[in-house]
Amino acid sequence: EPEVTQTPSHQVTQMGQEVILRCVPISNHLYFYWYRQILGQKVEFLVSFYNNEISEKSEIFDDQFSVERPDGSNFTLKIRSTKLEDSAMYFCASNPSPGLGQDTQYFGPGTRLTVL
Amino acid sequence: SQQGEEDPQALSIQEGENATMNCSYKTSINNLQWYRQNSGRGLVHLILIRSNEREKHSGRLRVTLDTSKKSSSLLITASRAADTASYFCATEAKTSYDKVIFGPGTSLSVIP
Numbered sequence A: 001e002p003e004v005t006q007t008p009s010h011q012v013t014q015m016g017q018e019v020i021l022r023c024v025p026i027s028n029h030l031y032f033y034w035y036r037q038i039l040g041q042k043v044e045f046l047v048s049f050y051n052n053e054i055s056e057k058s059e060i061f062d063d064q065f066s067v068e069r070p071d072g073s074n075f076t077l078k079i080r081s082t083k084l085e086d087s088a089m090y091f092c093a094s095n096p097s098p099g100l101g102q103d104t105q106y107f108g109p110g111t112r113l114t115v116l
Numbered sequence B: 001s002q003q004g005e006e007d008p009q010a011l012s013i014q015e016g017e018n019a020t021m022n023c024s025y026k027t028s029i030n031n032l033q034w035y036r037q038n039s040g041r042g043l044v045h046l047i048l049i050r051s052n053e054r055e056k057h058s059g060r061l062r063v064t065l066d067t068s069k070k071s072s073s074l075l076i077t078a079s080r081a082a083d084t085a086s087y088f089c090a091t092e093a094k095t096s097y098d099k100v101i102f103g104p105g106t107s108l109s110v111i112p
Helices: none
Strands: A005-007 A010-013 A019-024 A031-037 A043-050 A053-057 A065-068 A075-079 A088-095 A111-115 B005-007 B010-014 B019-024 B029-037 B043-050 B055-058 B061-066 B071-076 B085-093 B106-111
Touching: A005 A088, A010 A019, A019 A031, A019 A088, A019 A111, A043 A065, A043 A075, A075 A088, B005 B085, B010 B019, B019 B085, B019 B106, B029 B061, B029 B071, B043 B055, B043 B061, B043 B071, B071 B085
Parallel strands: A010 A111, B010 B106
Antiparallel strands: A005 A019, A019 A075, A031 A043, A031 A088, A043 A053, A065 A075, A088 A111, B005 B019, B019 B071, B029 B043, B029 B085, B055 B061, B061 B071, B085 B106
């Protein structure tokens, strides 16, 4: 069964450094998402992406964050200058076509980001 | 806020017993989804129920949805130790196909 994959599984970085988290959504899906989960807290929406542009973003997704689909398969989340509070599990998700009855979001296994 | 809120926050039962978790939300929804997360791991999609559905089954899982009360329940029957995990409900608002909003989750412990 097709799966969303994410790399790396664990990323350790120094405060102020840039990180890029990578995701490969399921191949025929059209909508892509990033969520994060700070340890012990609930999963929070960051951003959604459709047709090569951001369709919605949360308050968390400030100027330090950006997303990109650099080729036909990868979907990346970049954090320009990491802060301690960016330490969290970051989940990528994809969806075939919400609003047309195909609205299950499929989540990747997550990347654990640790900012020191 | 559209957030789903689960209760209880934590539930501990003996293997073989049934576990019921509840979720409440605030806005009109397209669907409500339940996810499972083992400690420190990814999110596994369990079941999706649409706003025009009232009940859905999948194996040992039974989900109900009451849109008039803006609530849902997840029942796991004949629980097993391997069911130990956190369970989250997530709602997709009628106004947005762009995201799901997660509740804080119920931590389920099934004691062998």
